Amino acid sequence: MDKSRVTLETASTRIENIVAEYRDQKWALIPLLQKIQEELGYIPPEAIQPIAKALDLFPSQVQGVITFYTQLYTTPRGKMVVRVCRGTACHVRGGKTILKLVKRHLGIDEGQTTPDFEYTLETVACIGVCALAPNMVIGGTTYGRMNPKKVAQLFGERKGEG
């Protein structure tokens, strides 16, 4: 049995267990979705049908809630979310180059996740620390005054992966 099959089966068992906890509690749709995301890192599309059934909702209602809340994700995300600022202050101080280098080191584009699910790359309009531009955030940590050397220090060993 290959690893991806085991992972899929584990995910489906976890979904079943979580859904069972919330059965018939229509009000609990959002906490249920949050719990699945907490456990799996995202809400797999195959979870929608069992959730709808357990809470006596239409699948379209479940899908509608997932679409409405931007913090709910339907595709797998990395353990670490990397956010590179594309705001004006960062842009004029080389933010575009920083983004290009991060993409190269991670081997992914904006909105993508590395195949090992370590990193998801996003851009943001402004991190709120413009004076330190160009900026990026990895997980909960902000890195200011970014330059190519710092990018290499943070992601250097990943070069060529992805």
Ligand code: FES
């Ligand atoms: S524009 Fe980048 S932190 Fe504000």
